[in-house]
Each structure stands twice: as structure tokens, then as C-alpha cells.
Amino acid sequence: QSLKFHPNASSLVALSQAAPVNATGGKAAPVNATGGKAVQSGQEGTLGFDVSKMSVKQLEPYMWIIAAFALAFAVLFELFHRRFAQTDLSVQPDCGAEHHEQQISSLFAGVWPLVKPFFRQNSAWGYVSAISVIGTINLVLGMLIMVWQKEFWDTIEQKNLPRFWPLLLDVMFLAFARIVLSTYSEYIGMMLSIHWRRSMTQWLIGLWLQDKSFYRQQLKADAPDNPDQRIQEDVRMFVEQSMMLGTGLVMAVAHLISRLPMLLLLSPTYAFGQFYCPGWLLYASLLYSGVGAICAHQVGKKLIVVNFGLQKHEASFRYDVVQIRDHAESIALYNSEATEESRLNGRFEWIVRVWWMLMSHTKRLSFFQSFYYQTSAIFPYLLLAPSYFKGQITLGTLFMLFDALATVKGGFDWFLGSYSILTGYRATVDRLSNFVQALEAQDSCSEVKRMQSPGDAVAATITELNVALPRKGRTLWKDAQLQILCGEFVLLSAPEGSGKSCFFRAMAGLWPDASGEVFLPEKTLFLPQKSYIPQGSLKQAITYPACASSFSDEEVMTAMQALGLATLEGRKLHEEADWALLLSGGEQQRLAFARALLSQPELLLLDEATSALSAEGSLEIFEMLRRPGSLPKGAAVVTVSHDIDLLKPVHDSHYVYDAETGGWAVAGGNKI
Numbered sequence: 324q325s326l327k328f329h330p331n332a333s334s335l336v337a338l339s340q341a342a343p344v345n346a347t348g349g350k351a352a353p354v355n356a357t358g359g360k361a362v363q364s365g366q367e368g369t370l371g372f373d374v375s376k377m378s379v380k381q382l383e384p385y386m387w388i389i390a391a392f393a394l395a396f397a398v399l400f401e402l403f404h405r406r407f408a409q410t411d412l413s414v415q416p417d418c419g420a421e422h423h424e425q426q427i428s429s430l431f432a433g434v435w436p437l438v439k440p441f442f443r444q445n446s447a448w449g450y451v452s453a454i455s456v457i458g459t460i461n462l463v464l465g466m467l468i469m470v471w472q473k474e475f476w477d478t479i480e481q482k483n484l485p486r487f488w489p490l491l492l493d494v495m496f497l498a499f500a501r502i503v504l505s506t507y508s509e510y511i512g513m514m515l516s517i518h519w520r521r522s523m524t525q526w527l528i529g530l531w532l533q534d535k536s537f538y539r540q541q542l543k544a545d546a547p548d549n550p551d552q553r554i555q556e557d558v559r560m561f562v563e564q565s566m567m568l569g570t571g572l573v574m575a576v577a578h579l580i581s582r583l584p585m586l587l588l589l590s591p592t593y594a595f596g597q598f599y600c601p602g603w604l605l606y607a608s609l610l611y612s613g614v615g616a617i618c619a620h621q622v623g624k625k626l627i628v629v630n631f632g633l634q635k636h637e638a639s640f641r642y643d644v645v646q647i648r649d650h651a652e653s654i655a656l657y658n659s660e661a662t663e664e665s666r667l668n669g670r671f672e673w674i675v676r677v678w679w680m681l682m683s684h685t686k687r688l689s690f691f692q693s694f695y696y697q698t699s700a701i702f703p704y705l706l707l708a709p710s711y712f713k714g715q716i717t718l719g720t721l722f723m724l725f726d727a728l729a730t731v732k733g734g735f736d737w738f739l740g741s742y743s744i745l746t747g748y749r750a751t752v753d754r755l756s757n758f759v760q761a762l763e764a765q766d767s768c769s770e771v772k773r774m775q776s777p778g779d780a781v782a783a784t785i786t787e788l789n790v791a792l793p794r795k796g797r798t799l800w801k802d803a804q805l806q807i808l809c810g811e812f813v814l815l816s817a818p819e820g821s822g823k824s825c826f827f828r829a830m831a832g833l834w835p836d837a838s839g840e841v842f843l844p845e846k847t848l849f850l851p852q853k854s855y856i857p858q859g860s861l862k863q864a865i866t867y868p869a870c871a872s873s874f875s876d877e878e879v880m881t882a883m884q885a886l887g888l889a890t891l892e893g894r895k896l897h898e899e900a901d902w903a904l905l906l907s908g909g910e911q912q913r914l915a916f917a918r919a920l921l922s923q924p925e926l927l928l929l930d931e932a933t934s935a936l937s938a939e940g941s942l943e944i945f946e947m948l949r950r951p952g953s954l955p956k957g958a959a960v961v962t963v964s965h966d967i968d969l970l971k972p973v974h975d976s977h978y979v980y981d982a983e984t985g986g987w988a989v990a991g992g993n994k995i
């Protein structure tokens with residue numbers, strides 16, 4: 324079809340071979356023969372045989388030989404090529420336990436909920452309208468080019484030189500319009516792509532970060548893997564593939580609309596020249612394409628799962644590489660390069676295995692698609708030959724019907740032709756849908772009621788806090804109680820693994836398997852043993868989680884001086900670096916306390932937050948916290964630590980874990 328509608332050089336060459344038959348039907352034979360002769364004599368001289376005198380009968384042995392060779396090649400290849408896999412293909416790769424849509428009826432299930440947030444915006448419809456207008460103009464241009472081509476070839480046949488040059492000038496206008504439209508439709512498509520991607524990325528990031536989902540997802544056994552890949556790679560693929568498939572579908576529908584009337588009007592009323600059935604060509608091509616689509620789905624549907632598995636293993640491999648970058652120092656100190664190399668190579672082997680599955684299923688689909696397209700080529704002849712030989716249609720009508728039938732069938736074949744892309748698309752849609760559903764599900768929310776402290780003399784109260792390990796695991800805390808008075812420094816101690824950090828997580832509302840009531844002041848700050856230090860300026864590292872601009876340089880410098888971060892004072896506040904790598908463990912903990920001074924919390928919860936500091940350093944910090952003006956008046960501090968002897972003197976109360984009751988008890992006393 325494209326040969327007829329594109330006025331470029333190759334189409335003109337192709338048309339010059341096809342046109343004599345197409346344009347004038349049987350009458351063109353002399354032209355063909357004359358033109359043919361010149362070529363044939365040339366071939367005779369070069370190759371030593373006359374192609375025009377050859378018959379199919381003569382060539383039949385060669386056809387058999389080529390077919391036999393193809394068969395032998397296929398058999399031998401199937402028998403031996405797996406030896407070159409260089410991996411153990413008997414091990415079945417895991418393609419993930421997540422939900423996959425595999426029914427033909429549900430191939431597009433879940434697409435609309437993913438697309439909806441973007442298409443609620445007016446700008447999205449603006450882009451779609453612009454692309455649609457350009458597409459419609461392109462269709463009109465196609466029709467104009469068709470008319471131009473007819474006249475052009477008639478002019479050539481009539482050797483009408485005066486008309487020839489104006490016609491060439493006309494085609495330049497058409498070509499210019501085409502060039503401008505195709506360039507801008509691609510450009511607008513790219514604009515749409517980045518807007519759509521940004522909108523979807525912002526939506527997913529919002530969902531992922533809201534209500535601490537990013538943390539709670541980690542605790543779930545069946546949580547979707549690699550959220551980073553879903554937000555970055557899957558969104559990009561989803562947008563690109565949606566646009567590719569959407570454009571293809573719209574083009575197919577447009578071609579159908581433009582050619583369907585022609586097919587219905589010219590279609591012989593007798594099917595196969597025998598049975599009265601108006602419009603039967605349309606039904607026949609619909610049936611043929613429908614059966615082809617169903618067969619393609621049956622042959623290729625496993626590709627959905629395999630594509631899903633490939634995306635999963637690619638993401639896991641990339642995550643493992645990132646792990647090495649994140650833990651470079653530990654790995655270098657352990658000299659564990661060989662272990663890491665074998666771990667990475669082992670991980671990559673899974674990609675190789677899934678790739679081989681993909682190859683095998685793609686080969687099956689390609690076999691079927693090639694078979695389908697080969698039989699499609701003779702399909703119009705099969706349908707129309709009886710009517711033609713019975714004299715019900717002329718040769719000219721036959722060629723017009725071929726053209727209309729091929730275009731209509733091409734439209735119906737959109738599904739089959741796009742099936743490979745569709746399987747990848749389906750896998751991407753599943754990965755994104757599962758991710759969105761997991762983020763939107765509220766099943767893993769903590770049942771701990773967090774309320775604001777009444778104030779007055781009490782800074783925080785924890786009542787009947789029950790904490791268990793995920794998935795109905797061991798109970799860590801049972802009806803635990805704790806009351807912290809304003810201005811009080813409380814020390815909590817318990818054996819390792821008893822659940823101190825989980826207690827804090829439950830208080831913060833992070834732990835899913837927890838219940839109880841927690842009264843906390845509005846400004847509560849948790850400082851863990853290892854604080855997160857974002858990449859960027861030193862000022863941002865210190866002011867985190869607030870923005871760097873929330874504090875003046877002087878305020879930040881004062882906080883640094885109060886924490887004795889003397890070694891950092893030589894650094895410029897706006898110097899950018901990976902501070903988590905540059906700073907020592909002790910410096911990182913001091914930096915976290917600088918955050919406390921800047922954010923001025925009413926309750927400060929410290930989980931082993933001075934573990935990397937020396938004894939003097941730890942005491943210095945607590946003295947500084949106790950100094951008036953460091954924290955707001957009446958601010959309380961709760962410290963979890965194993966350094967009881969060191970820290971007890973700088974705290975007002977000391978509670979210990981009571982293993983029997985699963986709660987806190989006054990050190991040396993009874994349960995609270």
C-alpha cells in the first residue's frame with residue numbers, strides 16, 4: 324500500500340514497475356513487454372540465460388532443493404543450537420508470582436486506570452487533538468497523492484511533456500506539506516511523550532511516598548519487586564508503547580474507514596461466483612484476520628509471562644550492581660570482589676535463561692506470523708479468482724479490489740502485526756497495575772492510633788502497644804506502657820533483638836503488625852543509628868528533612884559549632900558531595916544531632932544515635948542537649964542504648980525490657 328501513497332523516490336521506482344498493469348490493466352501489456360525486453364536482453368548478456376524463456380516448471384527442481392535445504396537447516400539448527408547457549412537451560416527461570424492478564428479479552432485490562440490520571444488534564448487532549456488533526460491532513464494528502472499518481476502515469480503513458488513538468492511542481496507542494504507535517508507530528512509526539520511520562524511519574528512517586536507506603540511495602544512478602552524500575556523504566560516503556568500501539572490502531576482504523584466503502588461497493592455480489600452474499604469480501608477478510616488473531620494469541624501468549632520475567636530479572640540485576648556501588652567500601656575492605664563477581668554473573672545467568680525462553684516463544688510466534696502473511700498474499704487471489712474467471716468482474720476491478728482488500732485486511736491485521744509489542748506492553752501494564760494496586764491497598768496500615776499529646780506536664784504517652792513480627796510472627800511487645808514527662812530524659816535498655824527498634828517503628832506508625840495508642844507532640848524527631856544523608860550540598864545534608872533554604876547559613880554554622888563538627892568547618896556549606904561516603908560514622912551521628920538543633924523538636928527519640936561516638940563525645944552531646952536553649956523549653960528525650968553505665972547519669976529515668984510481660988519496667992522495679 325505504501326508504494327502507492329508515498330511520492331518518494333522508491334515508490335516512484337516501484338510504481339514504474341507496477342503502474343502499467345495497475346493503471347491500464349490488460350492494455351498495458353505492450354508497454355510491459357517492450358520495457359521487459361530491454362531488461363531481458365541485458366540479463367541474457369550478463370547471466371548467459373534468457374529469463375523470459377524460463378517457466379515455473381523448469382524451476383521446480385530448484386524450488387524443491389531450496390525448500391529441502393530450509394527444512395534441513397531448521398531441523399539441524401533445532402537439534403544443535405542449544406549447545407551454544409553456554410548456560411543450563413534445564414533450570415526453569417522464575418518469572419514472578421505476580422498477577423498476569425493472559426486472556427485475549429483482557430489484553431487491555433488495566434490500561435485505562437493507568438492512562439486516566441493523565442487524560443484528566445486538558446493539555447493531554449490538546450496534544451491528542453493536534454496529532455489527530457495532523458493525521459487527518461495526512462490522510463487527505465494521501466488521497467491527493469493518489470489522484471496525482473493516476474494523472475502522472477497517464478501523462479507518462481501519453482508522453483504529454485507539457486503536463487509533465489507542472490505535475491512535478493505540484494508533487495513538490497505535496498512533498499513539502501508531507502515533510503512539514505511528518506516532522507511536526509513526530510515532534511509533538513515527543514512533547515506528548517515527556518508530558519505524559521512526567522505526569523505518570525509524579526503520580527506514582529506521590530502514591531509510593533504517601534502514607535509511608537515505600538517503607539511498608541518492604542515488609543510485605545508479596546510486595547511488587549523493584550519499585551525503582553517500575554517508576555523509571557516501566558513508566559517510560561508504558562508511555563512509548565501506548566503511543567506506538569495507539570498510533571498504529573488509529574492508522575489501522577483510518578485505513579479501514581477510507582477503504583471499507585470501496586470494498587463494499589465493488590465487492591461482487593456472488594461469493595466465489597456462486598452464492599448470493601453482498602459484501603462477502605468484508606466478512607471473509609474479517610473472519611480470516613479474526614482467526615489469525617486468535618491463533619497468534621494462542622501461540623504467543625506465553626510471551627506475556629516471559630516478558631514480565633525478563634523485566635523482573637533485568638531490574639534485579641541492575642539492583643545488585645547498584646548494591647555494589649552503595650557498599651563499595653565494605654566490599655573493598657572484605658576483598659570480596661570474587662564473591663560479588665560470581666553473584667553478579669549468577670544473577671545475569673537468569674537473564675540469559677529468560678532470554679532463551681523469549682527467543683523460543685518469539686520464534687514460534689514468528690513462524691506463525693510468517694505463515695499467516697505468506698498465506699495472506701494468496702488470500703485475495705483465492706477469493707477473487709472464481710469471480711474473475713466467470714467474467715463477473717473486470718481486470719481493472721480485480722486490481723482495485725486487491726488494493727481495497729489488502730488495505731482493509733491490513734487494518735484488521737493490526738492486532739496480529741502488533742502482537743509481539745502487545746505482549747511486552749501487557750507485561751508492563753501488569754507490572755504497573757500490580758504496583759498501583761499494592762500502593763493503594765490499605766491492608767498493611769498500622770493500627771496504632773497516633774494522637775497529639777495533651778501537653779501540660781506530659782510530653783508523650785504510649786498505652787497498650789502490641790507489636791509482633793510480620794506475617795503473624797513472634798510477639799515482641801504486649802500491652803506496653805510508657806509515659807514521658809515534659810523536660811524528662813528517659814533511657815530505655817533491652818537485650819539485642821528484643822524489639823527496641825520495632826517499638827520505635829510502631830510508635831512512628833511504620834510497623835504494620837502493631838496496635839495501641841500513642842500520644843506524641845506535633846514536633847517529634849526520630850534519630851536512628853544511621854541517619855540518611857542525601858547527596859547534594861553540605862547545607863542540605865544538615866538541614867534534612869527540611870529544605871536548605873529553610874535555614875540561614877549562620878543558623879547552620881551555629882548548629883555545626885554546637886555539635887563540634889570542627890572538621891567540617893573548613894568545608895563550604897554549598898559544596899556538593901556524597902556526604903554519606905565522605906563523613907565518618909561519628910561525624911554522621913553528630914550531623915544528625917545538628918538537625919535536631921535546627922528543627923527544635925518537642926520530643927527527640929534516639930535509637931542508638933550515639934553508638935559511633937566515643938564516651939566523651941556521647942556525654943558532650945547529652946550535656947549540649949540539656950543546656951537551656953538547645954531544645955525548646957520542656958522538650959523530652961527518649962534514648963535507646965546499650966551504654967547503660969555511661970548514659971544513666973545523664974538521664975532522669977531508666978526503664979528496662981521485661982521479657983515476662985513483654986513491656987517496660989522501671990530499672991530494678993516493677994512493670995510500668
Ligand SMILES: Nc1ncnc2c1ncn2[C@@H]1O[C@H](COP(=O)(O)OP(=O)(O)OP(=O)(O)O)[C@@H](O)[C@H]1O
Pocket residue numbers: 542792793799817818819820821822823824825826
Ligand atoms: N522487617 C523485619 N522483618 C522480620 N523481622 C524483623 C524485621 N525487622 C526486625 N525484625 C526482627 O525483629 C526483632 C527485633 O528487632 P529490633 O531491630 O527491633 O531489635 P533491637 O532490640 O532494636 O535490636 P538491637 O539492640 O540489636 O538493635 C529481631 O529478631 C529482628 O530480627
